[in-house]
Amino acid sequence: MAAGIQKACYIIFLVIGILYLIGSLLLPMGTLATPKGGLFPLIVAIFLVAMSIALLAGFLKGTRGAVDAIEAFPTGKDRNRVLAVASALILYSVFLKPLGYLLSTVALMGVIVHLLGLRGWVKVALAAILTGVLSYYLFAFILEVPLPRGEVFP
């Protein structure tokens, strides 16, 4: 599976490079004597595409450097745990604005501490509420960092 992800990764960088190349061609280029905002992105895009092609070609040929000893991706329960943490983070970033810092952080912490090994719902709830409330108090009141208060319960 890891080899497939490696290949997919090179392809994604190639696609990003091509899209970026097209985007840079749409910008004013100027001349070498009077370079404009598109010249540097164009050079970077060419470099990015060249590196992606070199790695992809190396991967297909089995060259060292492109096909490295990579870390195996987790499977089974371990993979599910990583996916759950990643999903929790994505959901947090989506709900931070409507729910505000306090509610979303308490919810996120509950999920994270449970996923990372804390057992027992009372302990999980206590850890989540304490982390959320204490961090809110520390940042919002002591360090005076303006944290989002939410749109649902402003």
Next chain:
Amino acid sequence: MEALQGIANGFSVALTGTNILMCFLGCLLGTIVGVLPGLGPVGAMALLIPSTYILGPTSAMIMLSGIFYGAMYGGSTTSILLNVPGEAASVVTAIDGHQMARKGRAGAALTVAAVGSFVAGTLGTVALMFFAPPLAALALSFGPPEYFSLALLGLIFLSQLGEGSPLKSYLMAAFGLLLGTIGTDLMSGLTRFTFGNVELSQGLELVPVAMGLYGIGEVLLIAERITGFPQIIKVKMRELFPTATEWRRSTAPMVRGGFVGFIMGLIPGPAAILSTFLAYAMEKRISKHPEEFGKGAIEGVAGPESANNAATAGSMVPLLALGIPFAPPTAMLMSALTIHGVQPGPLFMKQCPDIFWGVIASMYIGNVVLLILNLPLVSVFASIMRIPQYLLMGIILVLCLVGSFSINNSFLDVYILVAMGLVGYVLRKLKFDVAPLILGLVLGPMIEKTFRQALFMARGDLWLLLQRPITAVLLTSGLAVILFSAYLRRRRSRK
């Protein structure tokens, strides 16, 4: 004389209550970060930059620098006691340090590592004090072509000499440069790659990108497997004293390591890590007992541990004198300066003497603080490894999320943080070195600006640029490193 006057002024700045406290805090946090495998000084600095808003730029720099060099001290603790390097720069220390611990000499190894770090860190700071001002004076004669070639060289060296495949590192550097072009082109006011998003027109912030790659990426890696508490070798106070023979055998390696480390720090690239390998190889080569290396040779602890500390001082030279970071930790320092409205560069020493000399003076104080912290409290620091992972990761997540949001009070930065966290996790699994990405993002705008200014100056004639001696030497060095590395790789693969 100028340096002595400057450092006297620096001590008057560094010895104020707030700055002593910040220095202590930075060293303490640095040691903790060094002890804990994973996060590293870059992640920790990214986490704490937002909390420095309430401080002045001098105090902020003193604290963040303390994290940088403090991490080098802490990294040796878990390398020796657990065979788990807290820092990449302490990997080499684990080879002989842990063997010494297994033979009951953990205390001696820890003391030699701490004293070596102190000696080399102090020597490095002395050298920094005398090197940086003349280099800054020389840099006043640099024009855009010199700055362009220097910044490009930094990126080439880091990609070429970093971890893993150089091709992958160049891909990361290119991706970092790409991210650096997002936002408003400062020379023409043109907005690029923002897709109409007003917030993106200010460009990507380094902090959420670095926090995502290092902080969130680390949380996801930890989530892969929940581990129990490690077995830590206990060290008693009386065991901390090396024997007379151990002192004698480690004195010269400390000085040699300090010298190698400082020189390596001046060169672009992952100086702290490379200097440890170089110091280890050098000690092994000149030792009368090379067969002891790998089995608990004290020189194998003293040399590398001294080298990585001196390298941190060395790597501060290009940042403070030229305003160019050659590695991610100094890129974070530069980002912190910029956030505080200070522009590093050759005039930095003249325009901001309090910050320049205050930071250097604080490094002397910090090295003493670290020696005092690290020796008697070594067991306390090692026991940090016993903090439950769910708690530690929860705290890291909260710091990442609040830190990213608080830079611009922007939800976009939180989205970037989470996205870069997921990207960072996959990249680290696929053995991509993310350091060139960070440096590309930081140096990108400068490389572009100086490149375009250089082209203006030369009226588009690239040959004219190469006729400037410093530019020619720097660009030729970059090309030579690429060709030589390719030659070595080809020779190795033929064997």
